[in-house]
Amino acid sequence: MRWSRGPAAGLAVGCAAILALTAGVLPAKAQAPPSSRFVVVIDAAHGGADAGGRLSSGQLEKNVTLELSVRLRSLLAARGIAVTTTRESDIDVDAVRRAEIANHARAGACLSLHASETGSGIHLFTSSLAPTQPARFEAWKTAQGAWISRSLALAGAINFALLHAGFDVTLSRTALTAVDSMTCPALALEVAPARGADGKVTAEPDDATYQASVANALASALLEWRMEGRQP
Numbered sequence: 001m002r003w004s005r006g007p008a009a010g011l012a013v014g015c016a017a018i019l020a021l022t023a024g025v026l027p028a029k030a031q032a033p034p035s036s037r038f039v040v041v042i043d044a045a046h047g048g049a050d051a052g053g054r055l056s057s058g059q060l061e062k063n064v065t066l067e068l069s070v071r072l073r074s075l076l077a078a079r080g081i082a083v084t085t086t087r088e089s090d091i092d093v094d095a096v097r098r099a100e101i102a103n104h105a106r107a108g109a110c111l112s113l114h115a116s117e118t119g120s121g122i123h124l125f126t127s128s129l130a131p132t133q134p135a136r137f138e139a140w141k142t143a144q145g146a147w148i149s150r151s152l153a154l155a156g157a158i159n160f161a162l163l164h165a166g167f168d169v170t171l172s173r174t175a176l177t178a179v180d181s182m183t184c185p186a187l188a189l190e191v192a193p194a195r196g197a198d199g200k201v202t203a204e205p206d207d208a209t210y211q212a213s214v215a216n217a218l219a220s221a222l223l224e225w226r227m228e229g230r231q232p
């Protein structure tokens, strides 16, 4: 993901996956009783003609996000957590479809995965939409507004697990086209290189061991998140 950092307006996302959405409405899900089945939606960003960024290793972002998606999916499955993915191969999936998949699954959490050569550690992005009350019909482009507080709580839980596992973590708010249309706790997670104290890269985002550590911390966080959601 190439995040172009704007001035006071916060972060403007330059990701090719962030597409213009057609106007529309969708039924509100925020007031529906929570499903007893906890589903995590893993969204490997980019794919097909949209390669995303290119790492210094030459690897394309779309391949790195898919690798991480596969790793996380198998770790969650091993922990008994149901998973839905937005793609399993190198295919085009537009932002509307990604949100549709998450919303149809009534996800307990949705993670949109990116990778970048910029910065260090893990970057967590929550939607910059203002919180709204759940409405009978949510505007498609801003449906995430009713879920902001849950998404921030999810970001907090994941931040905690990543810090505990020794990762550098950066938390930000930004406009995220797919996530902004999701009616579930959702965030974008960008894997940047691991760096030592001198700033030198110690692991690239496509490093298998690094990815496995990230996926492990995420799986632990999501297990905790599921238990938290079950409490009255």
Ligand SMILES: [Zn+2]
Pocket (backbone or CB within 6 Å): 001, 002, 015, 045, 046, 052, 053, 061, 113, 114, 115
């Ligand atoms: Zn990206």
